[in-house]
Amino acid sequence: xxxxxxxxxRQGSDRTTEYALQVSDLRKSFGGVAAVNGATFxxxxxxxxxxxxxxxxxxxxxxxxxxxxxxxxxxxxxxxGEDITGLEPHEIGRKGLIRTxxxxxxxxxxxxxxxxxxxxxxxxxxxxxxxxxxxxxxxxRDAELVQKALETLLTFGLYPLRNEYAANLSGGQxxxxxxxxxxxxxxxxxxxxxxxxxxxxxxxxxxxxxxVELNQKFGTTFVLVEHNLEIVEKICSxxxxxxxxxxxxxxxxxxxxxxxxxxxxxxxGDVHERVGS
Amino acid sequence: MTVILGYAxxxxxxxxxxxxxxxGLNIQFGYAGILNFTVITFMAVGGYVSAVLVMPHADTANGxxxxxxxxxxxxxxxxxGVLASGLLGLLIGQIALRRLRSDYLAIVTLATGTxxxxxxxxxxxxxxxxxxxxxxxxxxxxxxxxxxxxYSIFFVIMAGIxxxxxxxxxxxxxxxxxxxxxxxxxDDQDVVEAFGKNTFRIRMTAMVIGCMYIGVGGxxxxxxxxxxxxxGWTTGETFVVWAALLVGGRANNLGAVVGSFLxxxxxxxxxxxxxxxxxxxxxxxxxxxxxxxxxxxLTIWFRPQGVIPERKNTFYEVPLGKDVNxxxxxxxxxxxxxxxxx
Numbered sequence: 001x002x003x004x005x006x007x008x009x010r011q012g013s014d015r016t017t018e019y020a021l022q023v024s025d026l027r028k029s030f031g032g033v034a035a036v037n038g039a040t041f042x043x044x045x046x047x048x049x050x051x052x053x054x055x056x057x058x059x060x061x062x063x064x065x066x067x068x069x070x071x072x073x074x075x076x077x078x079x080x081g082e083d084i085t086g087l088e089p090h091e092i093g094r095k096g097l098i099r100t101x102x103x104x105x106x107x108x109x110x111x112x113x114x115x116x117x118x119x120x121x122x123x124x125x126x127x128x129x130x131x132x133x134x135x136x137x138x139x140x141r142d143a144e145l146v147q148k149a150l151e152t153l154l155t156f157g158l159y160p161l162r163n164e165y166a167a168n169l170s171g172g173q174x175x176x177x178x179x180x181x182x183x184x185x186x187x188x189x190x191x192x193x194x195x196x197x198x199x200x201x202x203x204x205x206x207x208x209x210x211x212v213e214l215n216q217k218f219g220t221t222f223v224l225v226e227h228n229l230e231i232v233e234k235i236c237s238x239x240x241x242x243x244x245x246x247x248x249x250x251x252x253x254x255x256x257x258x259x260x261x262x263x264x265x266x267x268x269g270d271v272h273e274r275v276g277s
Numbered sequence: 278m279t280v281i282l283g284y285a286x287x288x289x290x291x292x293x294x295x296x297x298x299x300x301g302l303n304i305q306f307g308y309a310g311i312l313n314f315t316v317i318t319f320m321a322v323g324g325y326v327s328a329v330l331v332m333p334h335a336d337t338a339n340g341x342x343x344x345x346x347x348x349x350x351x352x353x354x355x356x357x358g359v360l361a362s363g364l365l366g367l368l369i370g371q372i373a374l375r376r377l378r379s380d381y382l383a384i385v386t387l388a389t390g391t392x393x394x395x396x397x398x399x400x401x402x403x404x405x406x407x408x409x410x411x412x413x414x415x416x417x418x419x420x421x422x423x424x425x426x427x428y429s430i431f432f433v434i435m436a437g438i439x440x441x442x443x444x445x446x447x448x449x450x451x452x453x454x455x456x457x458x459x460x461x462x463x464d465d466q467d468v469v470e471a472f473g474k475n476t477f478r479i480r481m482t483a484m485v486i487g488c489m490y491i492g493v494g495g496x497x498x499x500x501x502x503x504x505x506x507x508x509g510w511t512t513g514e515t516f517v518v519w520a521a522l523l524v525g526g527r528a529n530n531l532g533a534v535v536g537s538f539l540x541x542x543x544x545x546x547x548x549x550x551x552x553x554x555x556x557x558x559x560x561x562x563x564x565x566x567x568x569x570x571x572x573x574x575l576t577i578w579f580r581p582q583g584v585i586p587e588r589k590n591t592f593y594e595v596p597l598g599k600d601v602n603x604x605x606x607x608x609x610x611x612x613x614x615x616x617x618x619x
Contacts, residue, residue: 101467114457118461128482
């Protein structure tokens with residue numbers, strides 16, 4: 001059975017869904033090369049959605065465009081119905097969209113606990129005026145954050161490492177640290193750029209469980225850019241396929257596997273043979 | 278005895294002012310990772326501006342030119358000098374901190390410093406050009422009938438108190454959430470930005486505070502020496518402050534103090550006693566720079582984190598004891614850790 005693209009690109013359909021993230025006709029060229037060429041998709045609130053596609057499809061550029069690291073040539077991005085196109089990354093972060101990076105990027109010369117505490121939003125102690133005249137405000141908030149961070153670290157199994165420098169963690173532990181750090185910021189949308197890259201299979205399972213747990217516990221919407229299709233199939237309710245800078249298809253993994261265009265562009269025969277490629 | 282005490286007082290004042298420079302640079306580089314390669318320019322601006330505010334009108338009849346000459350009381354003039362340094366930091370920050378990172382920022386600061394050096398030297402009407410300012414009134418000199426030694430001791434105490442206050446604030450800043458987020462910016466600016474924090478504002482705060490610190494050092498320097506000319510703030514001086522911070526240990530204020538003691542006091546003063554060679558008048562200052570350079574190389578080679586490295590920050594924790602074992606299916610932390618693997 002072949003399903004047409006229009007059926008699969010559900011954004012703009014008459015379903016009465018609430019979108020956490022809406023990307024419409026996003027375009028970005030670098031020196032005449034169109035990296036993103038009309039990407040369009042909607043991410044439903046409270047879901048875990050995968051964003052897949054071959055290397056060079058423009059996934060990372062889409063992530064950078066959504067998070068404000070680069071500004072689009074045209075098109076728009078809406079976060080919870082609000083237009084965030086062209087805002088600064090920190091403004092988008094403040095509005096509740098937190099992103100991670102392809103390579104783990106911890107704060108190496110700070111401890112694991114500090115990595116978490118510094119990631120919380122709205123610490124009054126980050127204002128110079130309060131540092132000078134009302135230092136207690138920052139101290140009080142810090143004390144709350146320490147406890148919250150400790151509990152988070154306990155959940156993620158990093159508690160014993162809390163006073164270790166983040167630089168000394170293993171690759172897998174750094175991935176866990178990134179996720180637990182993101183929890184501290186209480187995001188509404190969490191955009192994870194290849195969170196499973198370079199992680200051993202056992203830990204991939206565990207990271208997946210954490211994502212599902214956070215999704216259920218806090219209602220956080222997840223967008224996962226990922227090459228590991230096994231985990232995408234397992235935890236994502238919907239998957240967006242990007243190829244040549246545009247949305248190729250949207251659907252469940254089962255649906256996508258039957259889509260010829262998707263198979264040709266990315267999956268290429270048996271999915272499981274290509275896992276991790 | 279008086280001579281030795283006077284000498285000791287001068288060294289102490291020198292030590293305190295260098296501490297203040299190094300603390301300022303530490304806030305910029307150690308806390309926030311800003312490569313300020315023109316530390317000494319902010320010292321000069323602080324010194325010059327405080328001097329022209331405290332000095333009387335320029336004696337143009339005798340070929341001495343400088344701006345303002347308001348004859349203000351020293352505390353106000355000193356404040357003016359410090360604010361001028363901060364303002365210059367704000368201006369340079371507007372250009373350099375908005376888009377540029379590390380090495381490019383370093384180039385911009387270095388270029389700005391060179392530019393202002395040339396400007397201060399060549400535009401005579403500003404700070405009397407290459408001749409520089411001299412006969413700057415000393416603070417509180419007319420307060421009582423000081424003996425030279427008495428005044429030096431008074432100045433040591435004053436510089437010590439100012440240093441003490443700045444030391445306390447630098448430490449408070451380090452421990453505060455603002456200091457923590459500065460260090461996060463130092464470690465990875467993009468991530469801090471992605472977490473919804475305005476990194477430009479954070480870096481600018483560190484930049485301006487650091488420049489004001491360095492300005493305080495400049496104000497004290499010109500107030501004690503009573504003179505300052507461009508020859509006293511060449512580019513090389515910036516790297517003496519850098520050497521002090523790197524040798525002592527960045528991101529640790531105690532390291533900054535130890536570093537400025539080793540580099541600015543020990544090296545500077547020990548080389549003073551080397552025999553002069555009339556045929557090579559520049560030999561001693563050159564040996565001084567060689568020694569400082571050697572100290573930096575040895576430090577980076579053998580102890581890159583400095584003599585006193587940044588210390589690990591721990592927090593007061595209310596024990597989670599009960600929770601640790603209460604989680605369902607989680608018998609012990611070790612079991613959980615084992616799952617993390619690796």
